[in-house]
Amino acid sequence: MDQWNNEKILVVEDSEDDALLLCRAFAKAGIIGIQTVYSAAQAMEYLKGDGIYTDRSRFPFPCLVLLDMSMPGKSGLEVLKWIRLQPSIRRIPVVGMTSLAHPELVNMAYDYGINSFLEKPTSLSELEEAMNALKDYWFSFSRHPECLHDPIEKKEST
Amino acid sequence: MSEGTVLLVEDNPDDFFLVEEAFKRAELPARLRWVKNGLEGKDYLLGKAKFLDRLENPLPNLALVDLKMPAMSGFELLEWIRNQPFLKRMPVVVLTSSERSPDVNRAYDLGANSYLVKPSSLKDLVHMVQSLRHYWLKLNRNPEFSDTPKHEHHL
Numbered sequence: 001m002d003q004w005n006n007e008k009i010l011v012v013e014d015s016e017d018d019a020l021l022l023c024r025a026f027a028k029a030g031i032i033g034i035q036t037v038y039s040a041a042q043a044m045e046y047l048k049g050d051g052i053y054t055d056r057s058r059f060p061f062p063c064l065v066l067l068d069m070s071m072p073g074k075s076g077l078e079v080l081k082w083i084r085l086q087p088s089i090r091r092i093p094v095v096g097m098t099s100l101a102h103p104e105l106v107n108m109a110y111d112y113g114i115n116s117f118l119e120k121p122t123s124l125s126e127l128e129e130a131m132n133a134l135k136d137y138w139f140s141f142s143r144h145p146e147c148l149h150d151p152i153e154k155k156e157s158t
Numbered sequence: 159m160s161e162g163t164v165l166l167v168e169d170n171p172d173d174f175f176l177v178e179e180a181f182k183r184a185e186l187p188a189r190l191r192w193v194k195n196g197l198e199g200k201d202y203l204l205g206k207a208k209f210l211d212r213l214e215n216p217l218p219n220l221a222l223v224d225l226k227m228p229a230m231s232g233f234e235l236l237e238w239i240r241n242q243p244f245l246k247r248m249p250v251v252v253l254t255s256s257e258r259s260p261d262v263n264r265a266y267d268l269g270a271n272s273y274l275v276k277p278s279s280l281k282d283l284v285h286m287v288q289s290l291r292h293y294w295l296k297l298n299r300n301p302e303f304s305d306t307p308k309h310e311h312h313l
Contacts, residue, residue, distance in 0.1 A: 091266040101299045110247035110301035115271045117299045130297055137293035141286050142251075143273040145266040146259055 007139050008033040010062035012043040012079060014071045021124065022066070025131040031139075035059060040075035043067075044082055047089055062092070063144050066134075069109060069117070070098040077112060084113045091145035093138065161188040161295040165218035167199040167235060168192065168253070169227040173276065177222070177253075180283040186291050191215060196230025199223070200238060203245055217304060218248070220294050222274075225254040225261060233268060240269040247301035249294065 009026070011034055013019040019036045026034050037043050045051045046059060053059040065083070069076035076096065084090045096109045096117040106117050118134070121127045138144075164181075168174050174192050181190050193199045201207040202215055209215040221239075225232040232252060240246045252265045252273045262273050274290070277283050 091263060093266075093272070103302055106299050107247060107301045110249075110303075113269060116249070116293075117301075118297055119299055133289070133292045133297050137289045138272075141274055141289050143257070143262050143275060145263045145273075 007031045007135065008060050008062045008064070009035070010043070010046060010065045011036045012038075012040070012065065012071075012076070013068040014038055015068075018068070018120070021127060022131070025124070025128045026135070028128050029132040029135045031131070031135050033060070035062065040071060040079045043079050047083065047086075047092075061089075061147060064138055065092060065094045067094055067096050067114075068098065069096040069105060070100070077108060080109065080112050080114055089147050092147050093142075093144060095134065095138075161186070161291070162219035163189045163191055163216050164295075165199070165202060165221045166190060166192045166253075167194075167196065167221060167223045167227070167232065169195050169224060173224070176280060176283060177287070180280060180287040183280075183284045184287040184291060186287060186295075188219070188291070188295055189216075191218065195227040196223075196232060196235035196238075198229075199235050200230065203239070203242075203248075219300055221248060221250045222253040223250055223270075225252060225256055225265070233264060236265065236268045236270060244303045247303045249298070249300065251290070251294070 009031065011019060011022055013022065013036065016038065019038070023034050023036065035046070037046050046053045049056060049059070067076050067079060080094055083092060083094060093115045096114045097120055098105065099120040101117060101119045109117050118130060121130050166174060166177055168177070178190055181188070191202070193202050199221070202209045203217070205212055205215065223232040223235055232254070236250055239248060239250060249271045252270045253276060254261070255276045257275050265273050274286060277286055
């Protein structure tokens with residue numbers, strides 16, 4: 001099967017342990033283009049290409065954002081809302097993830113324009129299976145929209 | 159065990175036949191319902207006109223929507239869905255023969271959850287349907303979008 005999308009995923013996950021398990025599952029699924037950030041603020045900085053993320057050859061603009069929706073203070077939803085308000089990156093597919101998907105949170109995420117919502121499996125083998133299915137669907141079948149790679153005007157740094 | 163209903167909005171009977179065949183070959187335990195354009199899709203989702211019977215025409219877990227259709231296009235249907243009080247949350251996946259970037263971009267801008275291009279062979283369509291089933295009908299957590307959701311949040 002042809003693959004027309006580079007498998008570049010930005011993982012936004014405040015728990016370092018969970019991020020590590022996700023990366024391991026992705027590695028087993030054969031995805032290597034994973035970048036991880038650990039807070040909503042870092043996610044926005046990464047997507048804007050600001051701060052330490054200005055070098056796009058080291059920190060490429062992702063094709064998909066895998067967003068932890070159970071970060072403190074509903075900050076997963078805040079990142080989602082923020083993305084959908086940025087004219088040049090608002091189309092990027094965002095997949096939400098939590099270990100316990102309360103219907104209320106799931107509803108809200110879709111209201112704010114999440115593309116898909118997954119419940120984090122509890123066992124490592126199920127997590128690997130889920131990441132495999134995610135890779136298969138989003139990178140072998142679903143087409144991705146164009147997002148500008150360095151879309152947001154940056155102030156001249158002095 | 160049934161995995162619910164998939165609504166296909168597609169004006170071309172040949173394409174419907176191929177998708178139906180792919181669903182069978184992929185042994186999809188979901189019910190496939192077919193409407194022929196955006197207007198019929200709207201009636202189906204509202205349970206109006208010939209779709210009054212919700213047992214026969216249940217709200218789908220997923221809508222697969224073609225883009226170029228007479229009467230009401232897939233873009234127009236998508237825009238309409240995203241403006242309905244609860245229905246707006248429903249997962250909508252575009253299934254079209256267009257690979258044009260402007261179409262992909264516009265679909266996502268209007269709130270498509272994902273965008274699939276119809277493969278040219280039935281074999282590839284079966285693979286696509288298998289992946290779609292695994293991802294959307296088994297892995298994905300759906301929102302509530304019936305007329306009376308159990309959990310409502312207050313903004």
